[in-house]
Amino acid sequence: MRYRYVKQSDGKTVKKALVYTADEHHINAASVDKDAVYIVNRLQLQGHESYIVGGAVRDLMMGKVPKDFDIVTDASPSKIKKVFRNSRIIGRRFRLVHVYFGPKIFEVSTFRSLKDGPTSNTYGAIEEDVLRRDFTVNAFFYDPLKELVIDYVGGMKDIKARRIRPIIPLDLIFKDDPVRMIRAVKYGASTGYDLPFSLRWRIKKDAPLLKNVSPSRLTEEINKIVNSPHAAVIVKKLDSLGLYGYLQYSAALLFRTKPAFREQYLKGLEVHNGAPEQLPGEALSSLVRDYLESALDWGSAGPESFKEALLSARSFVLPMNPPRAEMELAVRLIFREHDITVRKYRLQNENEGKRHRRRRGPARNKAPE
Numbered sequence: 001m002r003y004r005y006v007k008q009s010d011g012k013t014v015k016k017a018l019v020y021t022a023d024e025h026h027i028n029a030a031s032v033d034k035d036a037v038y039i040v041n042r043l044q045l046q047g048h049e050s051y052i053v054g055g056a057v058r059d060l061m062m063g064k065v066p067k068d069f070d071i072v073t074d075a076s077p078s079k080i081k082k083v084f085r086n087s088r089i090i091g092r093r094f095r096l097v098h099v100y101f102g103p104k105i106f107e108v109s110t111f112r113s114l115k116d117g118p119t120s121n122t123y124g125a126i127e128e129d130v131l132r133r134d135f136t137v138n139a140f141f142y143d144p145l146k147e148l149v150i151d152y153v154g155g156m157k158d159i160k161a162r163r164i165r166p167i168i169p170l171d172l173i174f175k176d177d178p179v180r181m182i183r184a185v186k187y188g189a190s191t192g193y194d195l196p197f198s199l200r201w202r203i204k205k206d207a208p209l210l211k212n213v214s215p216s217r218l219t220e221e222i223n224k225i226v227n228s229p230h231a232a233v234i235v236k237k238l239d240s241l242g243l244y245g246y247l248q249y250s251a252a253l254l255f256r257t258k259p260a261f262r263e264q265y266l267k268g269l270e271v272h273n274g275a276p277e278q279l280p281g282e283a284l285s286s287l288v289r290d291y292l293e294s295a296l297d298w299g300s301a302g303p304e305s306f307k308e309a310l311l312s313a314r315s316f317v318l319p320m321n322p323p324r325a326e327m328e329l330a331v332r333l334i335f336r337e338h339d340i341t342v343r344k345y346r347l348q349n350e351n352e353g354k355r356h357r358r359r360r361g362p363a364r365n366k367a368p369e
Contacts, residue, residue, distance in 0.1 A: 004150060006127060016127055020156065022147040027060040029147065035101040036069035037144045039108065042083055044145065048075040049126065054133070055187075057140035057149060061159065062191065071108045072141070076123065080108050094121040127152065134173065134180050135187060136165045162193045170202045178209035181243060182221050189233040203241050210246035215319040222247055222320050226283040232269040248287065250316045264290050281329025284322055288313040289334055298338050306335060306342045 002019035022029075036052055043050035050073040056066035073080065077089045080097040087099040087108075097108045112132050113124025126141065133139040136155035142148070149156075158165045164187050166173050174181055181203045188195045195203075210218075225234050225247075238244040239262075245252035255262040272286040295312055296305060310331050322330075332342050 002148075017150050017152040018156065020149040020151065025061050025142075025149040025156075026063075027057075027142065027147070027149070028063070029144065031060055031065045032144050033066075033069045033104075035104060036071060036106060039071050039084070039099055039106055040144055043071075043073050043075055043080070043108075046075070046079075046083055048073050048079070050075070051141035051143055051150070053141050054138045057142040058137045058155075058159070058191075060142070061140070061149070069106060071106060072111060072126075072129065073108060074111050074125070076110055080110075131167060133167055134177075134183065136167055137187060137191070137193070139167060158193075162191070164188050164191075164193050164195050164199065166199060170198060174202065174206040174209055178206065178213055179217060179221060181206065181210065181241075182238065182247070185237045185241065185243065186225065186228070186230075186234050189230045189237055190228065200241060203243070207242045207246065210243065213246075215321045218247055219320045219322060222287075222317075223283075223322070226269070226287060231283075231286070232266045235269060236266055248317060248320065250318070251287070251291070254291070261290060261294075279329075279333065281326055281333055284326055285330035285333045287320075288316055288330060291316050292331070292334055301335075301338065302340060303335075303342050305340075306331065309335070 001024060002021070003015045004017040004019050005013045006016040007013050032052070036056075040050045040052060050071060052069055053072040054070050056069045059066040075083070077095045077097050080099075081087055081089055084097070084099045086101065087097050089095050089097050094109075094112065099106045099108055110123050111126050111129040113122040114128040114131055115122050115124065130139050130141075130152040133153075136153045136158045139151075139153050139155050141150040141152075143150070153167055154165075164184055166184075168176065184195060184199065184203065187193070225231055228234060235244060238247065239252060239255055244255070251265060255265070268286050268289055272282055292309055292313060296309055301309075310328060313331050314327060317327075335342050
């Protein structure tokens, strides 16, 4: 184990971070995305500090292959853009850069400062940036070229202790971003690590803050949950902490009034999210299957029942607002399980016709209203 030192304003040099070598962090270099390594290498060749950061490093140290690789650097977004032609700058409050390699997107961010507190959106140094991250297990910096992991906040100790520990003070972490409550539960479920009592208590206290989160952000989080192999465990833990009602109000209400529904709902998530490959819409169908099974009279249902089922399903998953096509596929899968084939959703065609008529004017065989 090595140390990383920083020179203070008074000229003194102090230890700031622990540095772990390959034989200590045990990351398999073959599991690191080659395009992510290329991005880090290009930035370093341009004289910039650059690392793979966050959950990807945690997963690599746990022997998993990450789905996403985020990268952090001291280069500004405009400089990153100059280095990579296959990129674009996004964001308003804090600008990031997306670098594209075919269908893959790598998010490259600039170190942020603590100048204006934990919610600062000004650029800074790595020593400040790490203190703005949510939990210690997500605050590792990995240099894939030197094969070194830098740990500023004792994250390695927390991995060994199997616990999820926040970096930002508990009285601020969820006020800054309520979605961190959902993420804390996801991290605990996916790693098998414990949430300390103080963290669980704070989550229960701050749960109402999720009321102010936009439906689009909640939809993004729920999509991640239902597509996770740990979906059932995550939902169970979210419900136990009083959070699931803010993500899926109708389902959480049925959990309380119909315990058998809760059991079946969780079992459905286990079955579908444990599958190695899923059809389009299959993950989403696991959210509405048990509800539609009881809401519709399948003995007399036919293709003409699809419109009613789709509208009911959309209402049931509120505040989630999935794409129309994805919800149609999800409900169509459930109809197919009852040997009911639904071709093209006729309401969609009707709506398309209405839009067409508004552009072209009234239909020829219909008098103007």
